[in-house]
Amino acid sequence: MCGIIGYIGNKPATPILIEGLRRLEYRGYDSAGIAVIENDAVCRVRMPGKVEKLAAKIAQHQFEGTIGIGHTRWATHGKPSEANAHPHANGDESIMLIHNGIIENHQSLCSQLTGRGYHFTSETDTEVMAHLIDDAYRGDLVQAVKQALGQVTGTYGLVVMHTRHPDQLVAARRGSPMVLGVGDGEMLLASDVSAFLRLTNKVVYLEDDDIVSVTTKDFTIDTLAGEQVQRDAEPIEWQDNAADLEGFPHYMLKEIFEQPETITNAIRGRLVESEGMAHFGGLDDVLEEGMKAAQHLVIISCGTSYYAGLYARYVFEKLTDLIVEVEIASEMRYRKTNIRPGTVVLAISQSGETADTVAAMREAERKGALLLGLVNVVGSTISRMTKAGVYNHGGPEIGVASTKIFISQCCILAMMALLHGRFNHLSVTDGMEVVNGLMRLPDHIHRVLKEANHIHAIAAKYAQANNFLFIGRKYNYPMALEGALKLKEISYIHAEGCAAGEMKHGFIAMIDENFPTVCLATRDTTYEKTVSNMQEIKSRNGRIIAIATEGDDEIGDIADDVIYTPATLDFLQPIPAVVALQLFAYYCAMERGCDIDQPRNLAKSVTVE
Ligand code: AGP
Numbered sequence: 001m002c003g004i005i006g007y008i009g010n011k012p013a014t015p016i017l018i019e020g021l022r023r024l025e026y027r028g029y030d031s032a033g034i035a036v037i038e039n040d041a042v043c044r045v046r047m048p049g050k051v052e053k054l055a056a057k058i059a060q061h062q063f064e065g066t067i068g069i070g071h072t073r074w075a076t077h078g079k080p081s082e083a084n085a086h087p088h089a090n091g092d093e094s095i096m097l098i099h100n101g102i103i104e105n106h107q108s109l110c111s112q113l114t115g116r117g118y119h120f121t122s123e124t125d126t127e128v129m130a131h132l133i134d135d136a137y138r139g140d141l142v143q144a145v146k147q148a149l150g151q152v153t154g155t156y157g158l159v160v161m162h163t164r165h166p167d168q169l170v171a172a173r174r175g176s177p178m179v180l181g182v183g184d185g186e187m188l189l190a191s192d193v194s195a196f197l198r199l200t201n202k203v204v205y206l207e208d209d210d211i212v213s214v215t216t217k218d219f220t221i222d223t224l225a226g227e228q229v230q231r232d233a234e235p236i237e238w239q240d241n242a243a244d245l246e247g248f249p250h251y252m253l254k255e256i257f258e259q260p261e262t263i264t265n266a267i268r269g270r271l272v273e274s275e276g277m278a279h280f281g282g283l284d285d286v287l288e289e290g291m292k293a294a295q296h297l298v299i300i301s302c303g304t305s306y307y308a309g310l311y312a313r314y315v316f317e318k319l320t321d322l323i324v325e326v327e328i329a330s331e332m333r334y335r336k337t338n339i340r341p342g343t344v345v346l347a348i349s350q351s352g353e354t355a356d357t358v359a360a361m362r363e364a365e366r367k368g369a370l371l372l373g374l375v376n377v378v379g380s381t382i383s384r385m386t387k388a389g390v391y392n393h394g395g396p397e398i399g400v401a402s403t404k405i406f407i408s409q410c411c412i413l414a415m416m417a418l419l420h421g422r423f424n425h426l427s428v429t430d431g432m433e434v435v436n437g438l439m440r441l442p443d444h445i446h447r448v449l450k451e452a453n454h455i456h457a458i459a460a461k462y463a464q465a466n467n468f469l470f471i472g473r474k475y476n477y478p479m480a481l482e483g484a485l486k487l488k489e490i491s492y493i494h495a496e497g498c499a500a501g502e503m504k505h506g507f508i509a510m511i512d513e514n515f516p517t518v519c520l521a522t523r524d525t526t527y528e529k530t531v532s533n534m535q536e537i538k539s540r541n542g543r544i545i546a547i548a549t550e551g552d553d554e555i556g557d558i559a560d561d562v563i564y565t566p567a568t569l570d571f572l573q574p575i576p577a578v579v580a581l582q583l584f585a586y587y588c589a590m591e592r593g594c595d596i597d598q599p600r601n602l603a604k605s606v607t608v609e
Helices: 013-027 051-058 106-115 127-136 141-149 251-257 259-267 281-292 303-319 355-366 381-385 404-423 428-449 452-462 476-491 500-505 527-539 574-591
Strands: 003-008 031-038 041-048 067-073 095-100 156-162 169-174 179-182 187-190 202-205 210-214 219-223 296-301 323-328 344-349 370-375 388-391 467-472 494-499 517-521 544-549 561-565
Touching (some): 003 156, 003 169, 296 303, 370 404, 404 574, 467 500, 527 544
Parallel strands (some): 344 370
Antiparallel strands (some): 179 187, 179 202
16 A cells, blocks of 8 residues: 655755655555755655656756655545645645554544644645654654554554754654665665665665664664564565566566476475475464465455455365364454364465454454464564464566565465375375476476467457456355456456356356356366356356366357466466466456556555554
8 A cells, every 4th residue: 555765865856755655656546745854944845646646846956955754645535636745744745744554543532633733734644643753843853743642543664854853853653564675774664565675685674663764874763652672673585686577578477487486485495395295484383383284274365365265265175174264354343253273274375464454363363373374575563473484485476466475485385285185194195296286387387378369369259358257166156256266466357256156146147248257177187167157158158268287179069268277286276376376367457457566545554444
């Protein structure tokens, strides 16, 4: 969602802020702005629309200031406009502030401040913070921020600067990420590391309730409660070039093509071929209670990560005797659940920051569950909330539509199922077969990627359809949901995913010659049933695109178009199949001229409820 970048150092801040905002664009936003302190005054430029527009406007000025803050805003309170864009200011514009999150009690604070003569110029919840800090300011900026934060309820990651402190940035976090980058004579603050990776890879992850005061050379952290804390800078592995396009027209396509490598990174060092076994260093501490003895697993996640969880349920059911439930985090957090001590709760999240997943985890923790995580972003909130967990090691995923990390999640979840299965009844030979299947996946995905031109041609044929149905059974059912979600997200074509068996219970009413169906019909025990569903569609003049297993020549008699994927173990077949669906969605969006990496209204990490 919104993106934050702050800079204090020895170089002009403006180009660094603009480049940081460019690197944060993938998070989703609809307005942007920066403010720089120069000659004891603030230069602020904000506007709705893209960072490029902001950069063009700023190019008309020669800002030389070496301290500044920048923000990309994803509208929650008030439409995208200049007045609502960050940075926000107090009345005399001596205080500038950028904020991610939501101040829940902003209305009552706003009434109190208005009663004391404060004047508001935006519809945002954020502006109240600038006035609160102004109200509390007695010469010490950290103290003023602390006092202001003491009055707010809600979530925040914020950075503040004051013209009377041109050598200091103050930042704080609660429920919204904030990282400090430690450079040589310069410091950066950001909502995620990709904003400044090109300048430093030494990072301090702030914890909830931390307040950090930053100068060009140093930083001190204390908490809202007034305790001084020591947090050391850690080097991070991600390479800055991971965030470059490397010749691809979009990050989404680049990430789709990276998937063989993403899987290799996910399985590297984690499979023991000779024992038909998986091993995760991050789970060693909980192997007994979490992996050997567990009987009840609850998976919580949102969106695409939720579909990875749905897929995992089938795989766990195949390889283990675990009782597995999969919950949408935003529903689970308000339900009475059967989570209790002994339940293992696994949170899946690419970003590690999804607000609903974080809240559902807090609920699960309260009920005594053992919390595990499967997360891509190292040091993220979810990774730090769990007792143990597994990283995807997938590198940054920039495209708003998740692709490579979904694939990585599915592989890692299959490995976790293998681990539990082998501790229980799964034989070594069955285990070896699973290991072998997983190791061949990168090659299988390569073969689907070679079909990109063929998939593009099919997408071009169907891209003008206004509606799509995606169907699949068993392991392919979550992939049908994921295929529909990908298409909706980036092409804005209405698409529904359904369990193939459910089609006749309602969805089939929509089928006609203008309503194509993508049928996931890879070879498994449900293949014949899915083919029957395809016949039903055909009889109603529906057009069919089939995703089928190589060698299945008969399917071409029913389907109008076929995309073949390599044969492998039944429960791994959906993984190459979903790569075909990602490419299909990508090319449909391209044919429709959509903004693929920054689809409208969407954000990469959803840090509000
Ligand atoms: C994926 O394409 C979506 N943009 C979205 O559904 C995403 O998967 C969801 O918001 C969950 O995100 P997370 O994995 O970072 O928790």
